[in-house]
Amino acid sequence: MADDKALTRREDDFSAWYNEVVQRAELADHSPVRGSMVIRPWGYGIWERMQRALDDMFKATGHENAYFPLLIPMSFIEREKEHVKGFKPELAVVTHAGGKELEEPLVIRPTSETIIYSMYAKWIQSYRDLPLKLNQWANVMRWELRTRLFLRTSEFLWQEGHTAHATDQEAQEETREMLGVYRTFMEDWIAMPVVTGLKSESEKFAGAVRTYTCEAMMQDRRALQAGTTHHLGQNFSRQFDLTFQSEEGVEEYAWNTSWGVSTRLVGGMVMTHGDDTGIIVPPRLAPTQVVIVPIYRKDSERTGVVEKAAQMRDRLAAEGVRVRVDDRDHLNPGAKFWEWERKGVPFRIEIGPRDLAKEQVVVVGRVTAEGADRKAFLPEAQAVVEMPQRLEEFQLQLLETARARREAHSHRGVQSIDELKEVLEGPGGFVYTGWSGDPEVEDRVKAETGATLRCIPDPDFQSTEVPDRCVGGGEARMEAMWAKAY
Amino acid sequence: MADDKALTRREDDFSAWYNEVVQRAELADHSPVRGSMVIRPWGYGIWERMQRALDDMFKATGHENAYFPLLIPMSFIEREKEHVKGFKPELAVVTHAGGKELEEPLVIRPTSETIIYSMYAKWIQSYRDLPLKLNQWANVMRWELRTRLFLRTSEFLWQEGHTAHATDQEAQEETREMLGVYRTFMEDWIAMPVVTGLKSESEKFAGAVRTYTCEAMMQDRRALQAGTTHHLGQNFSRQFDLTFQSEEGVEEYAWNTSWGVSTRLVGGMVMTHGDDTGIIVPPRLAPTQVVIVPIYRKDSERTGVVEKAAQMRDRLAAEGVRVRVDDRDHLNPGAKFWEWERKGVPFRIEIGPRDLAKEQVVVVGRVTAEGADRKAFLPEAQAVVEMPQRLEEFQLQLLETARARREAHSHRGVQSIDELKEVLEGPGGFVYTGWSGDPEVEDRVKAETGATLRCIPDPDFQSTEVPDRCVGGGEARMEAMWAKAY
Numbered sequence: 028m029a030d031d032k033a034l035t036r037r038e039d040d041f042s043a044w045y046n047e048v049v050q051r052a053e054l055a056d057h058s059p060v061r062g063s064m065v066i067r068p069w070g071y072g073i074w075e076r077m078q079r080a081l082d083d084m085f086k087a088t089g090h091e092n093a094y095f096p097l098l099i100p101m102s103f104i105e106r107e108k109e110h111v112k113g114f115k116p117e118l119a120v121v122t123h124a125g126g127k128e129l130e131e132p133l134v135i136r137p138t139s140e141t142i143i144y145s146m147y148a149k150w151i152q153s154y155r156d157l158p159l160k161l162n163q164w165a166n167v168m169r170w171e172l173r174t175r176l177f178l179r180t181s182e183f184l185w186q187e188g189h190t191a192h193a194t195d196q197e198a199q200e201e202t203r204e205m206l207g208v209y210r211t212f213m214e215d216w217i218a219m220p221v222v223t224g225l226k227s228e229s230e231k232f233a234g235a236v237r238t239y240t241c242e243a244m245m246q247d248r249r250a251l252q253a254g255t256t257h258h259l260g261q262n263f264s265r266q267f268d269l270t271f272q273s274e275e276g277v278e279e280y281a282w283n284t285s286w287g288v289s290t291r292l293v294g295g296m297v298m299t300h301g302d303d304t305g306i307i308v309p310p311r312l313a314p315t316q317v318v319i320v321p322i323y324r325k326d327s328e329r330t331g332v333v334e335k336a337a338q339m340r341d342r343l344a345a346e347g348v349r350v351r352v353d354d355r356d357h358l359n360p361g362a363k364f365w366e367w368e369r370k371g372v373p374f375r376i377e378i379g380p381r382d383l384a385k386e387q388v389v390v391v392g393r394v395t396a397e398g399a400d401r402k403a404f405l406p407e408a409q410a411v412v413e414m415p416q417r418l419e420e421f422q423l424q425l426l427e428t429a430r431a432r433r434e435a436h437s438h439r440g441v442q443s444i445d446e447l448k449e450v451l452e453g454p455g456g457f458v459y460t461g462w463s464g465d466p467e468v469e470d471r472v473k474a475e476t477g478a479t480l481r482c483i484p485d486p487d488f489q490s491t492e493v494p495d496r497c498v499g500g501g502e503a504r505m506e507a508m509w510a511k512a513y
Numbered sequence: 514m515a516d517d518k519a520l521t522r523r524e525d526d527f528s529a530w531y532n533e534v535v536q537r538a539e540l541a542d543h544s545p546v547r548g549s550m551v552i553r554p555w556g557y558g559i560w561e562r563m564q565r566a567l568d569d570m571f572k573a574t575g576h577e578n579a580y581f582p583l584l585i586p587m588s589f590i591e592r593e594k595e596h597v598k599g600f601k602p603e604l605a606v607v608t609h610a611g612g613k614e615l616e617e618p619l620v621i622r623p624t625s626e627t628i629i630y631s632m633y634a635k636w637i638q639s640y641r642d643l644p645l646k647l648n649q650w651a652n653v654m655r656w657e658l659r660t661r662l663f664l665r666t667s668e669f670l671w672q673e674g675h676t677a678h679a680t681d682q683e684a685q686e687e688t689r690e691m692l693g694v695y696r697t698f699m700e701d702w703i704a705m706p707v708v709t710g711l712k713s714e715s716e717k718f719a720g721a722v723r724t725y726t727c728e729a730m731m732q733d734r735r736a737l738q739a740g741t742t743h744h745l746g747q748n749f750s751r752q753f754d755l756t757f758q759s760e761e762g763v764e765e766y767a768w769n770t771s772w773g774v775s776t777r778l779v780g781g782m783v784m785t786h787g788d789d790t791g792i793i794v795p796p797r798l799a800p801t802q803v804v805i806v807p808i809y810r811k812d813s814e815r816t817g818v819v820e821k822a823a824q825m826r827d828r829l830a831a832e833g834v835r836v837r838v839d840d841r842d843h844l845n846p847g848a849k850f851w852e853w854e855r856k857g858v859p860f861r862i863e864i865g866p867r868d869l870a871k872e873q874v875v876v877v878g879r880v881t882a883e884g885a886d887r888k889a890f891l892p893e894a895q896a897v898v899e900m901p902q903r904l905e906e907f908q909l910q911l912l913e914t915a916r917a918r919r920e921a922h923s924h925r926g927v928q929s930i931d932e933l934k935e936v937l938e939g940p941g942g943f944v945y946t947g948w949s950g951d952p953e954v955e956d957r958v959k960a961e962t963g964a965t966l967r968c969i970p971d972p973d974f975q976s977t978e979v980p981d982r983c984v985g986g987g988e989a990r991m992e993a994m995w996a997k998a999y
Contacts, residue, residue, distance in 0.1 A: 058632065059589070060619065063582035065632055068647065071578050092557050096549035097621075097652055098605070103545070119584070119610040123622070124667075125656035126602055133546065135583075135607070135621075146544065146551055155843055161554065166583055166652065170611035181610075182583050357641055445651050 036303050041247040046176065049297060052306045052370045055176045062174045062181030066290065069370055070177075072314030073293055074184065078164065080216050080311070081186065081288070084208050090160045090188060095142050097166075098133035099408040103141040106266040110140065113233020117169040135168040140234060140263050140285055145191045148269040151191060152282060157271060158197060159249035160190040161164065177294030178251075178513055185289035189282040191269065195260070203487075205286045206239045209254040210488060217292060218309040218425035219243045219299045220433055221253060222508055223489065224482030229466055232285075236260035242481045242508070244433040245298035248455035250481045250510035253295050256286035272346060299429050305369030306470070307393055309425050310418040317343060317350040317414060318367045322379035324358045330380050339376060340389065342411045348418070373421050376410065392417070396424055433457070439492075447498055447509060448476045457481070457510050461494035461503025468499030478509045527733040532662065534868060535582060535783060538792045538856045548660045548667030552776065555856055556663075558800030559779055560670065560839040564650065564795070565670065566702050569773070569990045570694050576646045576674060581628050583652075584619040589627040592752040596626065599719020603655040605667070606905050621654040626720060626749050626771055629675045634755040637767060640679050643757060644687070663780030664999055671775035677755065677767040681746070684768035688744040689973075691772045692725045694742040696974060704911035705729045705785045706919055707739060708943065708994055709975065710968030715952055718771075722746035728994070730968045731784035731920040734941035735965045736996035741780050742772035774781045785915050791855030793879055795903040795911050803829060803836040803900065804853045808846045808865035818864050825862060825874065828897045834904070854879060859907050861972075862896065878903070881930035882910055919943070925978075933984055934962045942994050943967070947989025954985030964995045 034051065049055055054070030066074065082092070098121060105111045114137045121133045136142065147159060161473040162185050174180050189206060192198040206223060213219045221241035231238035235257035242250045255347040261267065264280040273279050300307040310316050319339055336352045344353040353363050360377070367375055377389040390403045390411050405413070436456030441447050450458050458478070462468060469480050483505050484491040497503045514888065535541055539706035540556030552560065568578070577796040581989050584607060587609065591597045600623045607619045633645060650672050674691060678684040688913050692709060699705045699935040701734040717724035721743035728736045749755065750766040760763050786793040796802050805825055807818040822838045839849050846863070853861055863875040874891045874896050891899070920928050920944030944964070948954060955966050969991050983989045 056632065056635070058582045058583050060582045060586060060627070060628075063584060065582065066580040068577035068579050071580055074580075075578065091554035094552040094557055094560075094670065096544045096546045096551065097654070098546050098549060100546060116612055118612075119607050119619075120606050122608045123618075124605040125658065126604075132609075133605075142544070142546075146542065149542070155841075168583070172611065184580065267992050355641075356703060 034303060034305070037246060037301075044303075045294075045298060048301055048306055048369075049176045049294075053073050054293065054297070054306070057116050058440075062171055064174075064176050064180050064182075066184075069314065070293055073296070073308060073312050074290055076312045076314070077212075077216065077292055078186075081208075081212055082162075082164075084212060085162050085186075085188065088204060088208060090162045090190075092163065093161045094163055094165070095139050095146065096138055099139070099142045101132045102132055103145065104134055106141065107234045107262055109262075114138070114169070117171070118172055121237035134164070137167055137169045138287070139163065139165070139167075139187055139284075140189065140259070140283075141267070144191075144263045144267040144269050144283065147281070148188075148264075148267050149487055151269065151271050153272045154193050157193045157281065158190055158201070160188070160201070162188040175294075177290055177297070179291075183289050183291065185287050185377060187285060187287040190284045191264070192284070193271065193273065193279075193281070195282050198258055198260075198284050202237070202239060202256045202284045202286070205284070206241070206256045207488070209241050209256070209286070209288060213241055213243065213253055213292075214426060216309065216311050217296050217299070218422055218429060219253065219295055220426065220430045222482060222484055224484040224508070226255070226482060227466070227469055227480045227507075229469060230480060232257045234259060234262050236262065239485075240482050242457075242510070243295055243299065244436065244457055244510075245295070245513070246301070246432070247298070248436050248510075250457065250512040251295050251298065252481070252512065253292060254286070254288040257284060259283040259285060289465045300425055301371070302394070306371040306373040307425065308373065310373045310422045313349065313371070313373055315351050315372050316418055317348055317351055317374045318363075318372050319350065319352045319361050319376045319378065320363050320367075321352065321354060322377055328380045331383050332380060335378050335383055339378065339407065339411065343414055346411060346415055348414050373418060375412070390417075392421065394421075394424075411469070420461070435500050440494075441498065442496060443500075443503050444472055444475055444498055447472065447478070451478050451509075451511060455511070457508055459484070459506055459508050460498035462497050462505055462507035463497035463499065463501050465497070465499065465505045468497060471499060472509060476509075478511050481508045481510050481512060484508055518789070520789060523732060523787075530787075530789075531780075531784060534787055534792055534855075535662045535759060535780075537902075540779065540783070540792070543662070546618060548657055550660075550662050550666050552670075555800065556779055559782070559794060559798050560776055562798045562800070563702065563778055564672075565566050567647075567694075567698055568650075569676065569831050571648050571672075574690060574694060576648045576966070578649065579647045580649055580651070581632065583622055585622050585625070585628045587618045587620055589631065590620055592627065592924065593720045593748055595748075596690065596720035600624070600655070603657070605654045605656055605901050606806055608852070622651070623653055623655045624744070624773070625649065625651070625653075625673055625769075626675065626769075627753070630677075630749045630753040630755050630769065633675075633677050633767070634750075634753050637677060637755065638743075639758045640760050643679045643767065644676055646674070646676040646687070648665070648672055659740050661700055661780075663776055663783070669775050669777065671773050671795065675775040676770045677750070679759065679765075679767070682766050684746075684770050684873060688723070688742045688770045688772070691770070692727070692742045695727050695742070695774060699727055699729065699739055699778075700912060702795065702797050703782050703785070704915060705739070705781055705909055705942075706916045707911065708968060708970055710970040710994070711956055712968060713952070713966045713993075715955060716966060718743045720745060720748055722748065725971075726968050728923065728943075728996070729781055729785065730943055731781070731999070732787070733784070734922050736943065737777070737781050737999040738967070738998065739778060740772070740774040742768060743972050745769040745771060769986070781847070783853070786911055787857070788880070792857040793911065795859040795986060796859045796908045799857070799859055800835065801837050801858050802904055803860045803862060804836055804849075804858050805836065805838045805862045805864065806846050806853075807838065807840060808863055814866045817869050818866060821864050821869055825864065825893065825897065829900055832897060832901055834900050859904060860900070876903075878907065880907075880910075926980075927984065928982060929986075930961055930984055933958065933964070937995075937997060941997070943993055943994055945970070945994050946984035947982050948991055948993035949983035949985065949987050950990045951983070951985065954983060957985060958995060962995075964997050967994045967998060969997050970994055
C-alpha cells in the first residue's frame with residue numbers, strides 16, 4: 028500500500044478515495060480471484076459487531092438460525108419464472124465434483140429461497156407448524172463484472188431471513204417488522220440515517236410480490252440500497268409445494284417473506300462517515316474504541332509511561348470500553364496517530380512523561396462537534412469515568428452529522444423531469460416528487476437523468492407528503508424519491 | 514419423521530441409532546443436494562454455542578478473525594505437491610460463471626492454506642509483521658461418496674486458523690498451544706474426553722510437517738478424530754513466496770501452522786452422550802437448558818399453571834439459566850416430555866395444579882448419577898436458586914461418565930498384532946501398545962485388524978507409558994494408540 032502518498036480527497040474523486048481508504052484502513056484487500064475480496068481483521072471485526080447486534084434483534088423478534096446447503100440444483104433456481112430471470116445471468120456453476128462430471132449442474136447460491144422453501148415443504152404440515160421464522164448467516168455468489176470492495180463483489184457475506192406464515196397479512200406484518208429492525212439497526216449502530224419505503228415494480232426482488240427498502244445517502248449524494256425485505260406471497264410456496272392444513276382442515280399454500288443485509292453495510296459505513304484522513308468507525312461497531320499511545324524518547328521514560336498506559340487500559344476496560352495499548356517500539360507516536368486515525372478509532376489517549384507527573388492524559392477525538400476542541404487535557408480519573416459517555420456522544424454526533432448532510436441535499440417541490448435532471452446534475456442528492464405510479468414515467472426519468480426510483484417513502488417510518496402533480500405530468504397518486512444510486 | 518416408531522437401540526445398530534436420533538432430535542436433515550445437509554435450529558444453536566466458546570478462546574490467545582474467498586484457482590491447489598495429492602480427488606469445480614466458461618477452473622475451498630498464504634505473502638514484509646495469527650469461520654467442500662449427517666458431508670462448517678511465524682520453534686509452540694485449546698474446549702464444553710497426541714506420517718495432513726490430534730471414543734468404541742493442529746513448516750511459504758526480512762536483515766521463509774474443528778463435533782457430542790431415548794446436550798452447549806411444562810386438564814386450571822410457569826421462567830432467566838415454557842395447547846404433557854428428552858434438554862420442570870397449591874415444582878433431569886432420583890419435588894425458590902449448580906453438576910457428570918466409559922474400554926499390555934486383533938474384534942476400544950516407528954508395522958495392523966494408528970499419546974496432555982516391545986515385534990521407541998475410527 029502506498030501509504031506515504033497522500034489520500035485522494037473526496038471532492039476530487041470520491042470513487043478513488045473510497046478504494047484507497049478501504050485498503051489503507053486495512054478493512055479489505057483484493058484477492059487473486061477476480062471479483063472476490065479478502066476481509067481483513069479490522070473490517071471483519073466491524074462486520075462481527077454488526078452480526079452480533081442484528082442477530083440479537085432477530086432473536087428478540089422470534090427468529091432462530093439454521094444452515095442450508097451452498098449448492099443448489101440448477102432445476103430449483105429455474106422453477107420460479109421471475110426468480111430465474113433475475114439471477115441466471117449471475118450464476119457460478121459447479122459442473123464437476125469428485126473427479127466426475129455431475130448429472131445435473133449445481134449453482135452456488137445467489138440467494139436461498141429455492142433450497143429453503145423445498146425444505147420447509149418437508150417440515151410444514153399443519154397450521155400448528157407456522158409461523159416458521161429462520162435466518163441464515165452465509166456467503167453467497169453473484170458473478171459481477173465490475174466489482175468494488177464491499178459494495179459489489181462476486182462473493183459476499185450476508186444474512187437471509189426466510190419465513191412461512193398461514194396468512195397474507197401475517198407475512199405482510201413480518202415483512203414490515205423486519206424493515207423496521209433494519210432501519211433501527213442502521214441508525215442506532217451504523218449511525219446511518221435511511222429513507223424507508225416501498226420499491227416500484229421494476230425495482231423489486233426477482234420473485235417477490237413487494238419489496239421494501241432502506242436507502243442511505245452517501246457523501247457523494249448517491250443512494251445506497253442498504254437492506255431490503257420482501258413479501259413473496261405464494262410465489263415460491265406454489266413452486267415448491269409448500270402447503271399446510273389450515274385450522275379449518277383445508278390444504279393451503281403458505282405465505283413467505285425473505286430479507287437480507289450484507290457486508291455492503293461496511294461500505295455504507297465508510298461512505299457515510301469517512302473523511303480525507305481515513306475512515307471513521309461508529310463506537311458501537313469499533314473493535315477498538317480507544318487506543319492508548321505511550322510517548323517517550325528515552326528508555327528511562329519508557330517504563331513509566333508504558334506502565335501507566337497498561338493501568339489506564341485496565342481501568343477503561345473495567346468501564347466496558349474496548350481499549351488497547353499501542354506499545355510498538357519501532358514506530359514513533361506520529362506514525363501511530365496517523366495509523367489509528369486512518370482506521371477510524373473514535374478516541375486516542377496520549378500519555379507522556381510530563382502527563383505522568385501531573386496525573387493527566389490527553390484525550391483526542393477522531394472528530395468532534397463543530398467548534399469543540401479536539402484535544403482535551405484531563406485528569407486520569409476523569410478520562411476513565413467519562414469515556415463511556417464520550418463514546419455515546421460520538422455515536423450520536425455521527426448520526427446527527429449524517430442526517431444534517433442528507434437533509435441539506437434533499438430536494439422537494441420538483442415539478443418536472445427537466446427540473447429533476449437539473450437538480451441531479453447540479454447539487455445532487457435525494458429528490459422527492461409526486462408520481463402517478465406509471466412505470467413509463469419511471470423509465471423516462473431513468474433514461475433522461477440516470478436516476479432511479481429509490482422508494483415510495485413510507486409515512487410509518489418518516490414524514491412524507493404527496494404532491495398534487497406527478498413529475499411526469501398529470502395527477503400524482505404517491506410520493507417518489509429519486510436518486511442516482513450505487 | 515416416523516416419530517411413532519421406536520428408536521433403534523444403540524446395542525442393536527449403533528449406526529442406525531445415530532441416523533435416527535440426529536433427525537428425530539431435529540439437529541439436521543438430509544437435503545435435496547446429495548452429500549449436503551441442512552442444520553436445523555436445534556443443531557445450529559448447539560454449533561453457535563461451540564463457536565462462541567471457541568472464538569473467545571482463540572481471541573484470548575491472540576487471534577483475530579478474517580474472511581478469505583470461497584473459490585480458489587485450480588493452479589493454487591496444485592502448487593504444494595502433497596497437498597494436491599490429498600485434496601484433488603474431493604474437489605468441487607466451478608467451470609462456468611456469469612454465463613461464460615472460465616479461463617481457469619476455480620475450486621470450492623476444501624481448506625484454505627493456498628489462498629490464505631498467497632495473501633500473507635502480500636501483507637508480510639518484515640519480522641515486525643510477525644506473528645500473524647488469523648482465524649476464519651467458513652464453509653468448505655470435500656466431495657464425499659458416502660456421507661453421514663455431521664460426521665462426513667460434502668459441505669461442512671468449520672473454523673480454520675492460519676498463522677505465520679519468524680521461527681520454527683514459535684510455529685511449533687503455536688501448534689501445541691492450539692492443540693491444548695481444543696482439548697480444553699472438548700472436555701469443558703462438550704464433556705468429551707480426548708486422547709491427545711501426534712499423528713504418524715501416514716495419517717498427517719496433506720502438506721504438513723507434523724499433525725497433532727484430539728481423539729475421542731464414541732459409545733460404539735470407535736475413535737472420532739475431533740480436531741487437528743498442523744505444523745506446516747515452510748512447505749507453503751516456499752510455494753507462495755511468503756518471505757520476510759529477519760531482524761538481521763536476511764530474507765527468510767515464514768513458518769506456518771493451521772488448525773481446525775468442524776460441525777463434526779456435533780456428531781461427536783451425540784455419539785458420546787446419547788442414549789436409547791434420544792440425544793443429551795451438555796448444559797453449556799444447550800440452547801435451552803430447562804424447559805417448563807405446565808400441566809392442566811381443564812381451562813380453569815390452565816391460567817394458574819401457565820402464569821406460574823412464566824413466573825418461574827423469569828426467575829430462572831434472572832439466575833442466568835436458558836429457559837423456555839412449552840405452552841403449546843395441542844400437545845399433552847407426555848408428548849412434550851418425550852420431545853424434549855429426545856432433544857436432550859438437561860432439565861424439565863413440571864408444574865401442575867397441585868404443585869401450585871404447595872408452592873412446589875417437579876424437577877426432572879435428563880439423566881442422573883447412578884442411583885440418584887430422577888425426579889425431585891422441590892419448593893419453587895429452591896428449584897430456582899439451585900438450578901445453576903444442578904446444571905454444572907450435570908455437565909461434570911457427563912464428562913465423568915464418558916471418561917469412565919473410555920477407561921473401561923482402554924486396553925494396555927497388548928504384545929502382538931494377533932492379540933491386538935483379538936481385542937478389537939472382542940470388546941473393542943482404544944488399544945495402547947509399543948511401536949518401533951516403522952510404517953510397515955502400521956500397514957500390517959491396518960490390513961490385519963482394520964484399525965489405524967490414532968496417535969502417539971503425548972505425555973504433556975495425559976499420562977503415557979512406553980512399553981519395551983513394539984506390537985509388530987522388536988524394540989519399541991514410542992507408545993501408539995490404535996482403534997477403529999470414523
